[in-house]
Amino acid sequence: METxxxxxxxxxxxxxxxxxxxxxxxxxxxxxAAHLAGAEVVKVAFHLFAPQGISGVVIISESHLxxxxxxxxxxxxIDVYTCGVRMDPNVAVSYIAKSLEAKSSEMIELPRGMGxxxxxxxxxLKGLSSS
Amino acid sequence: METxxxxxxxxxxxxxxxxxxxxxxxxxxxxxAAHLAGAEVVKVAFHLFAPQGISGVVIISESHLxxxxxxxxxxxxIDVYTCGVRMDPNVAVSYIAKSLEAKSSEMIELPRGMGxxxxxxxxxLKGLSSS
Numbered sequence: 001m002e003t004x005x006x007x008x009x010x011x012x013x014x015x016x017x018x019x020x021x022x023x024x025x026x027x028x029x030x031x032x033a034a035h036l037a038g039a040e041v042v043k044v045a046f047h048l049f050a051p052q053g054i055s056g057v058v059i060i061s062e063s064h065l066x067x068x069x070x071x072x073x074x075x076x077x078i079d080v081y082t083c084g085v086r087m088d089p090n091v092a093v094s095y096i097a098k099s100l101e102a103k104s105s106e107m108i109e110l111p112r113g114m115g116x117x118x119x120x121x122x123x124x125l126k127g128l129s130s131s
Numbered sequence: 132m133e134t135x136x137x138x139x140x141x142x143x144x145x146x147x148x149x150x151x152x153x154x155x156x157x158x159x160x161x162x163x164a165a166h167l168a169g170a171e172v173v174k175v176a177f178h179l180f181a182p183q184g185i186s187g188v189v190i191i192s193e194s195h196l197x198x199x200x201x202x203x204x205x206x207x208x209i210d211v212y213t214c215g216v217r218m219d220p221n222v223a224v225s226y227i228a229k230s231l232e233a234k235s236s237e238m239i240e241l242p243r244g245m246g247x248x249x250x251x252x253x254x255x256l257k258g259l260s261s262s
């Protein structure tokens with residue numbers, strides 16, 4: 001298997017607070033996001049903290065998706081990392097941002113497994129969820 | 132809980148091939164790395180692929196540690212992400228690099244949950260495991 005990978009680091013702000021604290025919802029969003037991107041899901045592990053906040057991961061054959069949610073700040077910290085050239089991690093990140101109703105976001109893409117780590121692309125969006 | 136976090140992305144090369152494909156060993160190294168850094172382990176999920184390669188995660192109260200190993204390339208892709216100011220993710224990354232006998236590495240640190248994502252520090256090391 002090739003070491004080459006694409007790792008998107010996304011900071012989502014202004015998310016729907018109730019969704020950021022809904023374990024079943026977030027777990028399903030992440031599984032669906034992996035499938036939408038064409039990934040094969042290998043392991044799923046999510047945890048709801050007291051009094052609030054969720055951490056979780058979906059391990060895929062092509063690497064992983066993770067979330068750490070902070071409902072009290074409307075913030076979710078997202079990673080989507082895919083190996084190979086077949087998959088586009090942006091598909092998964094966009095679906096997650098939309099599902100959490102993020103009002104703004106910042107995303108960077110890092111190449112992995114290719115030598116020096118550089119920020120390849122940077123996107124900042126406002127009004128992702130304007131409806 | 133504060134959104135502020137420290138995320139280290141580490142590329143380890145020249146690792147010991149047998150260790151990169153040893154599920155029990157890697158799982159224990161990651162649990163130990165989390166504890167060394169002062170983290171509380173919440174979930175552990177590791178998977179051995181056929182014919183080779185391991186993906187895994189340790190979810191901690193303070194975020195996560197992940198690995199994707201490529202024994203055929205002597206390469207391991209590592210993330211250690213800790214929230215708050217109490218923990219130093221470098222402690223965990225250094226322990227992992229040493230445990231996998233990485234001969235060279237590149238690491239960057241990204242701030243999370245603080246607005247614009249920037250590469251805060253960059254380290255490239257040769258001869259990590261010179262013994």
